Amino acid sequence: MIQDLRQAIRGLVRSPGFASAAVATLALGIGANTAIFSIVRSVLLRPLPFADPGALVMLRETHPRTGPVGINLTPANFESVRAAARSFESLECWDLASLNLTGRGEPVRLRAARVSGGLFGLLGVPPARGRFFRDGDAGVAVITHGLWSRVFDADPGIVGRSITLDAKPYTVAAVMPRGFRFPIQPDSPEIWVPLNVTALSSGEMRDARVLKVIGRLRPAPGSGEARAELAGLAARLREARPDDNAGLGLLAIPLRERVVGDARPALLLLLGGVGAVMLIACANVASLLLARGVGRRREMATRTALGASRPRLIRQLVTESLALWMLGGVFASVIAVWGVRVFVSIAPPDIPRLEEIRLGAGVLGISLLSSLVTGLLFGVIPAIQMSRSRIQGPLQDSARGGTSDRTGGRLRSWLVVSEMALACLLVVGTGLLTRSFLRLRASDPGFDAAGVLTLEVALPDSRYATGESIQAFFADARERISAIPGVRAVGGSTHFPYRNRWRNPVTAEGREPASAAQAPLATISPVTPGYFEAMGIPLRGGRLFTSRDDAGTLPAALLDETAARQFFPGQNAVGKRVRLGSGGSDPAWMTVVGVVGTIRENPEARSFPEIYLPFRQLAPRLVPVLGRTMFFAVRSGGDPLGLTGSIRGTIRSIDPQQPIAAVALLEDLRADSRAERRFSISLISVFGLSAILLAAIGLYGLVSYSVAQRTREIGIRSALGALRADIVRLVLRQGLLLGLAGAAAGILASYLVTRFLSRLLFEISPTDPITFAGGSGIVLSIALLATYLPARRAARLDPMSALRHE
Amino acid sequence: MSANGTPVIRLEGVTKVFFTDEVETHALAGVHLDIRNGEFVSIAGPSGCGKSTLLSILGLLDSPSGGSYILNGKPAQNLNLAERARIRNREIGFIFQSFNLIGDLSVFENVELPLTYRGMGAAERKKRVQEALERVGMAHRMRHFPSQLSGGQQQRVAVARAIVGQPLILLADEPTGNLDSVNGEAVMSLLQELHRNGATICMVTHDPRFARHADRTIRLFDGHVVEEEEAGRAERDLVESGFVAEHGDRQRGTV
Incomplete structure (x- = not known):
């Protein structure tokens, strides 16, 4: 040989x-x-970097109108499921957020998650330093190894040190090991703070589908038993709250599938x-x-x-x-x-x-x-x-x-x-x-992205506790940005294409659904005046919002063409009425004042009809929950990126501690949405x-x-x-x-x-x-x-x- | 059949010089040659004397370095590639020592090849191929492939391919060189028969037994024509010198 x-x-x-x-x-x-x-x-193949990752599942709600993919759970439903489910060793939840870190020079906006106390225990990854917080803890934070190195210069005495997040003091409880990420997604959080689930499930947001839920299955029952138990729990939830839970199902998806399935x-x-x-x-x-x-x-x-x-x-x-x-x-x-x-x-x-x-x-x-x-x-x-x-x-x-x-x-x-x-x-x-x-x-996105700068301003609840203060800040900010030389139009939305979307059941007058489960879902975007001009979304009929559409006037709404066709087929939608939700206790009717072009941010995905509301007409009690973050679109006559400094200065002139974040060209946002495919x-x-x-x-x-x-x-x-x-x-x-x-x-x-x-x-x-x-x-x-x-x-x-x- | 006096081929002072590794080799040095219509000429001489080079020039496979070549009354030394190919196809038939049948083509297809290049219609081609194969006694093997035939049979097929286009002249380069004596005789008989029926043949051979079949033998040495002999003379001379007997024995493997 x-x-x-x-x-x-x-x-x-x-x-x-x-x-x-x-x-x-x-x-x-x-x-x-x-x-x-x-x-x-x-x-795809390597196990996720958590203890016994095969037992981890994501729990999602399903509804007839959302299809089989599933959506977040409401705090109320999460509490009910967590209390009753026997197939799971534990069920924990989180909600993504952003927090402004101040007191260390330039204010920094951090990607954050509010998590329930047992989440880290469920994942089974011990901290590199310190200890995790538990349910009921408040004012504590767990940070990533990267944040610890980058912002705190790998300070060995970081555990127990006080930092300021959204103008509130927090104590660093733990530093996670290098490479730890949760949830595993692009731009994973850098900091985790406690989420008070009990308060959430008894407050204003109890029926908002905001919670992402992860569970660890018990070793004994097979997935079939867990499925059967979830079906039983869903039936009980439907019975208990037929209005909110009509057609509800519960779905457990292996975490790995959820993380890598799309890729x-x-x-x-x-x-x-x-x-x-x-x-x-x-x-x-x-x-x-x-x-x-x-x-x-x-x-x-x-x-x-x-x-x-x-x-x-x-x-x-x-x-x-x-x-x-x-x-x-x-x-x-x-x-x-x-x-x-x-x-x-x-x-x-x-x-x-x-x-x-x-x-x-x-x-x-x-x-x-x-x-x-x-x-x-x-x-x-x-x-x-x-x-x-x-x-x-x-x-x-x-x-x-x-x-x-x-x-x-x-x-x-x-x-x-x-x-x-x-x-x-x-x-x-x-x-x-x-x-x-x-x-x-080549597909038409429905807006004109050329020359548009986008940025995000997230107001901390410590300094902006009421809806009125938030609305006043954003109105002032819009006014001042529009005065910057070179700005042709400026407007904002609390929910923005390629960033975050809010979908809600809606009812069109004269087409009330037979049951709550049949109410169609629509994308809801509370916007400021100037939004459509800044985005280049064309008006098809009626009028756009003005600064007069505020709490003192009749509730108004704009429909996109898809919504107008779907809710009022063969009719002129202007003058008709729609409202959020499907039940009798839902908010008041809004009069359609105009119809605008449809945005197709992802032409491949299922598109929902879109309803725009005047931000100033959003109920003040909802503003701190839904409207604390505003995405501004600024249309420029010249180089849009050249406006960044002026805009940052303008925001600081209103609140010196307030950073701006996520500055990007609208064209880049659109291109980035296709980056993986490209x-x-x-x-x-x-x-x-x-x-x-x-x-x-x-x-x-x-x-x-x-x-x-x-x-x-x-x-x-x-x-x-x-x-x-x-x-x-x-x-x-x-x-x-x-x-x-x-x-x-x-x-x-x-x-x-x-x-x-x-x-x-x-x-x-x-x-x-x-x-x-x-x-x-x-x-x-x-x-x-x-x-x-x-x-x-x-x-x-x-x-x-x-x-x-x- | 005897020659009618019209030269089909006329070479005047033809030379051929090869240059290899800065060495100048004179393969042909002023060859004068006439081949008349209907004549059977053999070209003899020792190895390296220029026989094959002469045949290549006659067959327009190669060009002379000097002198003139008249083929059928027309100058042939300065023809372009396409004209040379056309003349090879229509006026010259080749028979090679190693048969040179194409292994992937059947007997029929091998014989048909020159007619295909001529652009002849399929029906006419078929008729001519059958006739040619019948003339050489190979019509019963037309579906076979060369590898299924004996050497003698392959050379008969090669003869059929050479004559199928009814050329002006047949050029045969040691046509019996790869055959045993029996098959060699058979092929020579075939060439003689073709000659009797009017074919003009020019054959290169180093074997005096086969050279005797020609009307005239041209002997080359170091690129010069050193001798031309009419029919029978060469054979007599060689028998007298004992060469034929010795060579014949060698062919039979007794030496």
Whole structure:
């Protein structure tokens, strides 16, 4: 075996061109595959970084009008479920928030979560320093390792120190270990403070669906028992509060599914794409081995003549293949390490668990193992083929007339056809995704994002306790920002596209639902005057809000066109009335004063009708709950980002401790919403391009080799009167037939496979004929190009030299 | 059949020089040669004397370095590639030592090939191929592939391919070189029969037994025509010198 290996390595050293081409192809194929696999493993397969993560579930409410995805729980329902559920060891909840950290120089807005006291215990991750708070604790905070390092300079005495959040004193109770994130999402919280669930469930927000709930299932009951128990609990909740809980269901979703579920299709798509590239790379190398084998027939025959058995020859050849593949595997590991780093650095933050992605020793082991397996798989077949050489034939070939036979030719053709088919599949897939993305990008969002700056101002309850004070602040802020030179329009909304949305059941006058469960859901946006002008949302009828729409006037509402059509089909909605909720105790009727264009922030997702309310008419008791954060849109006549300093100064001129946050161009918000898709498409395009390139190299190699083998035949044909064009046609025909076979197989494969892409496609069919035709056209063009070069070389062969060719 | 006096081929002072590794090799050094219509000429000489080079120039597979080549009354040394291919296809039939059949094509397809390049219709091609194969006695093997035939059979198919286009001249390069004596004789008989029926043949051979079938033998040495002999003379000379007997024995494997 050692001798085989030595000979194998010597053989590779003697053929540096062949060896380097094969090793580079394998390293790229296996390396890219290892990198993507390690990403998929980190994101989809590796357990979440909590104790016994398999037992963690998210609890969601379902309603007939929200579909199967589920929504947050109300505090009242959470308390009821927590008290009664026996399938769970514990149930905890949280709500996302933002807190202003002051007293340490510049005010800083922190991403925060208010969490119930047992949440950290449920997750089972001990703190790096200090201790967790418990239910009933107040004025304490747990911070991330990152915040501790960044803002508190990793102060070892941080535990027990007082900090000011939203102008209230808090004591730091604990610092979490490095890398801890909860909930796992883009922009995870940096600080956790206690949530008083009891107060919440007995107050104004008791029926607001605001709580995210996590549970740890008891080991004993299976998921079926938990499901049955939740069904029973839901029935009891429906009975207890038929108005609020009409049609309610309870759904437990594995936490991992909730965290990574959305990323799964795109990552599996990438894994499929890179797997296809690896197969093409391996097929290319197998093809190279076959070609090399034909050149070594005489050597094989000599070895056989000297007494080598066929298994002995196969062992020698397989050892050579394995040496090649293992060498490729070593370089593949380097490429994988580099590839993962590049992926993490350029990936959009929407990809869950991005920080956890790393290339472990296990994955490197898998890289080498996959090299071994593919090496055996793709090395054995050429070895068997090569070991079939007869003794007599190769040793006496030169004495025989006619053109040489093409050992391994059919197998190589099959390999190349498979490569072309896989490349065609990838090209079609990439084409579908790209066309879908282009349509998505070209779709009208319903607003004019150019020149619009957005920013967030969150007022702390310590200084702005009442609805009136909040409304006064934002009215003043809007007024002052509008006076900044260069500002064309400014307006705000408490709920903003791409940021946060508020959905509520609504009732249209004259179309009251038969039951509360049937009331349609609408997106509700309390907005200030100037919002539509700043956002560029067109008015379709009636009027927009003005500063006169306040608490002293009749409640007004604006409907988007979707709402107008849905609630008042075939009628003019202006003058009609709508109200929030579905029951008799719900707020007062609001008169529709105008209809505006529909916003489509995510054209792929289900769209809800949208109702705009004047922020000044929001009930003062609701303002501290729903209207403490205002998202401003500022339309600029020049560079919108240039306004940031002036706006910050303006806000400070009202309240020196008040920061602004989340400053971004509206165009960027829109682009960011498509970033993950754009990233996936970029990667799959790279794989598609690599696939077509590798397949083209494979075809070029095959045809070039075939031309070399057919040199004498080409000489004969020239002697018989074939023109150069005849020779070009002869060679092109061979390449194009392979290309056609590959394209046909690729189209068939695409037809069968692309349906799995339908979730990722927008306004395009998975079997879109234009894309299919384009994909096969690209494959055929590449096949033509890859064949033309050897064809031209063949046509230039000197007939005399060709006839003398052995 | 005897030659009618019209030269099909006329070479005047043809030279061919090869340059390899800065060495200048004169393969042909001022060859003058006329081949008349209907004549059977053999070109003989030792290895490396320029026989195959001369045949390549005659067959427009190669160009002379100097001199003139008149084929069927027209200068042929300065033709472009397409014109040379057209003349090879229509006016010249090749028979090679190593048969040079195309392994992937059936017997029928191999013979059909020159007619395909001529752009002839399928029906006409089929008729001509069948006739050619019948002439060489291989019509019953038209569906076979070269690998399924013996060497003698392959060379008969190669002869059929050479004559199927009814060329002006047949150029045969050691047509018996890869055959045993029995098959070699059979192929020579075939060429003789074609000659009797009017074919002009120019054959390169180093075997005096087969050279005797020609009307005239041209002997080359170091790129020069050193001797031209009419039919029968060369054979007599060689028998007298004992070469034929010795060479014949070697062919039979007794040496």
